[in-house]
Amino acid sequence: MARPFLLHSILGGAAFLSVIPADAYADLPAPPRPAKTDHPMVMKLNLELVVNQAATGLVVPVEARGSHFFVDAQDLRSVHIQLEPNSSGQVDVTSLPGVIAHYDGSGQRLLLEVPADILPLQTIGMLSRQPRIVAESGTGALFNYNLYAARGGQPGDQFSLWNEVRLFAPFGVLRSTGNYLHSFEDFGQRRFLRYDTSFTYVDDLHIRTYEAGDFITRTLPRSGAVRMAGVQLSRNFSIRPDIITYPIPDFSGTATVPSAVDLFINGHHSMSGSLNPGPFTLNDFPYVNGAGSAVIVTSDAQGRRITTNIPFYVASSLLRQGLSDYALSAGFARKNYGSRAFSYGDVVLNAALRHGLTDWLTVESEGRYTPSFLLGGAGGLMQLGQLGVVEASATISRYQGTAGVQTRIGYQYSGRQLGLMMNHIRRSSDFADFAGVIHSGNRPLLPATNFSLPRRETQISSSVTLGNELGTISTTYIDISRKERRHRLASLSYSRPIGRNISLMMNASREFGNGRTAAMLQMVMPLGSSSSVISGVERNTGGEWRGRVGYSRATPLEGGYGGRIDLGRSRSEGTAYRADITMRTDAFQVQAGAYGQRGSHTQWAEVSGSVVMLGGQAFTSNRVNDAFILVSTDGFANVPVLQENRVIGATNQRGLLLLPHVSAYYGTKIGIDPLSLPTDMTSSVIEQRTALRMGGGKMVRFPVQRLVAATIIIHDRDGQPLLAGTPFRTSDGALSYVGWDGIAYLEQLSSDNYISATLQDGTECTARFTLPAGHSGTASIGPIACQ
Numbered sequence: 001m002a003r004p005f006l007l008h009s010i011l012g013g014a015a016f017l018s019v020i021p022a023d024a025y026a027d028l029p030a031p032p033r034p035a036k037t038d039h040p041m042v043m044k045l046n047l048e049l050v051v052n053q054a055a056t057g058l059v060v061p062v063e064a065r066g067s068h069f070f071v072d073a074q075d076l077r078s079v080h081i082q083l084e085p086n087s088s089g090q091v092d093v094t095s096l097p098g099v100i101a102h103y104d105g106s107g108q109r110l111l112l113e114v115p116a117d118i119l120p121l122q123t124i125g126m127l128s129r130q131p132r133i134v135a136e137s138g139t140g141a142l143f144n145y146n147l148y149a150a151r152g153g154q155p156g157d158q159f160s161l162w163n164e165v166r167l168f169a170p171f172g173v174l175r176s177t178g179n180y181l182h183s184f185e186d187f188g189q190r191r192f193l194r195y196d197t198s199f200t201y202v203d204d205l206h207i208r209t210y211e212a213g214d215f216i217t218r219t220l221p222r223s224g225a226v227r228m229a230g231v232q233l234s235r236n237f238s239i240r241p242d243i244i245t246y247p248i249p250d251f252s253g254t255a256t257v258p259s260a261v262d263l264f265i266n267g268h269h270s271m272s273g274s275l276n277p278g279p280f281t282l283n284d285f286p287y288v289n290g291a292g293s294a295v296i297v298t299s300d301a302q303g304r305r306i307t308t309n310i311p312f313y314v315a316s317s318l319l320r321q322g323l324s325d326y327a328l329s330a331g332f333a334r335k336n337y338g339s340r341a342f343s344y345g346d347v348v349l350n351a352a353l354r355h356g357l358t359d360w361l362t363v364e365s366e367g368r369y370t371p372s373f374l375l376g377g378a379g380g381l382m383q384l385g386q387l388g389v390v391e392a393s394a395t396i397s398r399y400q401g402t403a404g405v406q407t408r409i410g411y412q413y414s415g416r417q418l419g420l421m422m423n424h425i426r427r428s429s430d431f432a433d434f435a436g437v438i439h440s441g442n443r444p445l446l447p448a449t450n451f452s453l454p455r456r457e458t459q460i461s462s463s464v465t466l467g468n469e470l471g472t473i474s475t476t477y478i479d480i481s482r483k484e485r486r487h488r489l490a491s492l493s494y495s496r497p498i499g500r501n502i503s504l505m506m507n508a509s510r511e512f513g514n515g516r517t518a519a520m521l522q523m524v525m526p527l528g529s530s531s532s533v534i535s536g537v538e539r540n541t542g543g544e545w546r547g548r549v550g551y552s553r554a555t556p557l558e559g560g561y562g563g564r565i566d567l568g569r570s571r572s573e574g575t576a577y578r579a580d581i582t583m584r585t586d587a588f589q590v591q592a593g594a595y596g597q598r599g600s601h602t603q604w605a606e607v608s609g610s611v612v613m614l615g616g617q618a619f620t621s622n623r624v625n626d627a628f629i630l631v632s633t634d635g636f637a638n639v640p641v642l643q644e645n646r647v648i649g650a651t652n653q654r655g656l657l658l659l660p661h662v663s664a665y666y667g668t669k670i671g672i673d674p675l676s677l678p679t680d681m682t683s684s685v686i687e688q689r690t691a692l693r694m695g696g697g698k699m700v701r702f703p704v705q706r707l708v709a710a711t712i713i714i715h716d717r718d719g720q721p722l723l724a725g726t727p728f729r730t731s732d733g734a735l736s737y738v739g740w741d742g743i744a745y746l747e748q749l750s751s752d753n754y755i756s757a758t759l760q761d762g763t764e765c766t767a768r769f770t771l772p773a774g775h776s777g778t779a780s781i782g783p784i785a786c787q
Contacts, residue, residue, distance in 0.1 A: 041066065047110040049079050052277030054258040062110055068094050069101045069110060080278070082118045116254045119278030124261065124271070132242040133667040133689060135204055137696025139169040140614035144623050146606065153602030156185035166695060172201035173695035194341040202239055202694055204665065209236045214334065217350050218327035220366050221317070222393070222408065224435040229344055230331015237325065239665045239694070247320050247359035249294070249312040251282040257300045264295040266416065289316045290414025291386060315389045317412070318381055319356030326353045333370070333438045345438065346370045364393065373437045374398040379408070388413030388420070397432045404431025419463040426456055456481040471496025488512040501526050516541035530554045546570035555582045557661065558648045574598035586649055586657070587620040612658060614697055621658040627692035629659040629670060633704040636681065640673040647673070664694040672702050682707045682747070709747045713782030714738060714767060716759065722786065728757035742783065757786050
């Protein structure tokens with residue numbers, strides 16, 4: 001009954017209002033309006049800053065004043081938004097150029113859209129090919145030897161012993177080389193000839209090399225070196241393989257949102273990384289020389305990709321901007337090297353300098369002085385963008401009061417399909433060569449023209465790659481003029497693969513003027529990973545043809561046998577042969593062979609190796625040309641040792657193995673194979689990376705020890721297995737956990753052991769167990785009660 005009454009009341013009220021005239025409300029006041037104010041509503045919030053869709057995880061105080069948001073300057077800098085240096089306190093982010101701010105109420109975030117120019121530059125990768133490993137060296141000595149004997153042929157029957165005595169320590173290397181010769185011709189001549197004696201210290205931190213004694217001068221790449229005795233200070237970047245000395249391109253771009261980036265160099269994947277919004281530079285660059293192409297691919301979370309192609313040119317002959325390479329030497333010229341032990345001449349001063357003025361220009365200079373000779377020169381190398389490198393230099397010499405000039409110009413381009421190199425040198429008739437002056441012996445001063453330097457030299461070479469299937473074509477042209485004589489030579493070479501393994505090579509050359517032509521055709525076919533067969537024919541400049549066939553097998557670095565045999569036949573010489581066999585062991589290397597042709601035959605044998613003293617012990621090994629590593633496994637024999645992931649040998653009965661083939665200053669990876677260890681042996685270290693100083697050696701230790709272990713079953717006070725995951729500590733304080741059924745595995749145990757466990761209720765219990773004296777391997781013990 002109530003609903004009809006309510007409905008009638010509403011309808012009646014509506015009818016009454018409909019008959020009231022509209023102007024009946026004209027005298028009523030207007031509805032109230034919000035009061036006007038110059039101060040918008042202020043809200044103090046704590047919001048997470050999100051920059052270009054990248055969550056920063058940083059929640060900061062934010063003051064919202066209408067559509068403006070104020071954030072502390074330090075908080076903005078924390079998310080890498082660059083501000084004016086004098087900005088401090090509250091900063092209105094909406095007033096920053098190009099910045100748009102949105103308030104996300106549901107997520108309690110402040111969303112910022114920031115232009116790239118106020119975000120910091122990101123650098124992906126390091127300007128280094130590999131991290132630096134500080135080179136080390138122990139203290140010791142070594143004696144390198146090469147014993148050689150020959151019979152027949154020229155220069156007749158003879159016996160010689162080349163040797164090197166070397167003392168090394170962290171503060172430097174002292175070495176001396178010489179040769180003892182016993183000839184059975186000429187009334188049995190016997191003599192010992194000293195070659196070089198020197199001390200070398202390398203400061204790899206400052207990239208300086210100090211030398212005293214006999215040495216070869218370090219000069220510009222296109223200048224001749226001479227032997228001296230004295231002192232030399234030089235910079236040698238080879239002692240710092242972590243430093244890239246030449247300019248490399250920086251590949252730059254901008255990421256508007258968080259992205260992944262991939263870099264491809266010449267079609268090969270080079271690196272990957274993650275980018276925050278903002279500009280970026282990629283400089284993790286592989287070894288590349290010459291022209292190439294880089295592709296940068298950025299991908300965001302939505303799968304959108306941007307691909308950028310960038311051509312580049314890398315010139316390894318230039319120095320990076322700011323780098324300098326130099327050599328300063330002073331002493332006496334070495335003369336009659338190889339025939340007299342102590343033959344020295346005039347005082348010599350030598351200096352050379354290279355400096356990277358910019359990334360595209362490297363300047364060079366040199367100077368040399370003796371009492372009768374003076375030389376100075378300057379030049380430079382300049383990169384022509386993507387077109388290659390041009391070089392030029394001028395050198396002035398003064399000898400016996402007469403001056404001469406040499407000029408040089410060159411060009412080089414190296415690409416994936418095309419290579420081109422051109423050099424041209426012109427000399428005046430009075431230009432004197434430094435090496436020629438030095439090696440003039442004790443004779444009176446000679447005219448500069450007697451040093452037989454060509455007046456003009458031109459060399460042009462090129463190579464064109466036709467593809468993996470079609471091979472490569474190379475050409476060379478040489479033009480040398482000496483006074484009234486001119487020698488010109490042109491050659492053409494072609495090589496290509498046949499199938500998957502066989503290589504075919506052809507070469508032809510012709511001397512202009514006399515019309516002499518030579519040619520060669522050769523095919524190489526590998527047989528497995530270490531052997532190959534070679535066959536071919538060749539034509540000499542006299543027009544005679546000669547056939548050749550041969551077989552070679554490389555000697556394994558870790559030890560074994562190798563050798564080669566070559567047979568050739570021509571009409572004038574008959575059959576010519578050369579054969580040798582090599583046996584390499586951990587202690588030495590033995591070679592023997594024979595060679596000859598019609599009417600002349602020679603047999604020879606050679607033994608080479610090294611005797612090393614390190615850590616108060618003596619070792620025999622293959623010849624140590626540079627540095628060496630002595631691997632120790634703490635007395636355990638027959639442990640396989642790996643060098644750069646390759647098995648190189650096994651430790652001897654003393655648990656030692658000497659590795660003689662180690663390059664100084666380069667990080668060498670040394671390891672042992674844990675899977676080859678007996679089940680009762682273990683090592684806490686199975687791999688190390690180390691670097692050695694030049695000419696030095698050190699011991700690398702792997703703490704191999706016999707394993708004393710046990711599998712124990714632990715019960716609680718009620719005789720039930722401890723719960724899985726129950727923590728406990730052993731006698732030496734090491735933390736471990738109980739497994740299923742109360743089983744635990746323990747290592748490095750002694751004859752008397754105890755454990756302390758923390759039970760689920762927080763209480764502790766202890767248990768003791770013993771092992772028989774001298775036990776090794778893994779014992780099974782238990783159950784034991786933890787009380």
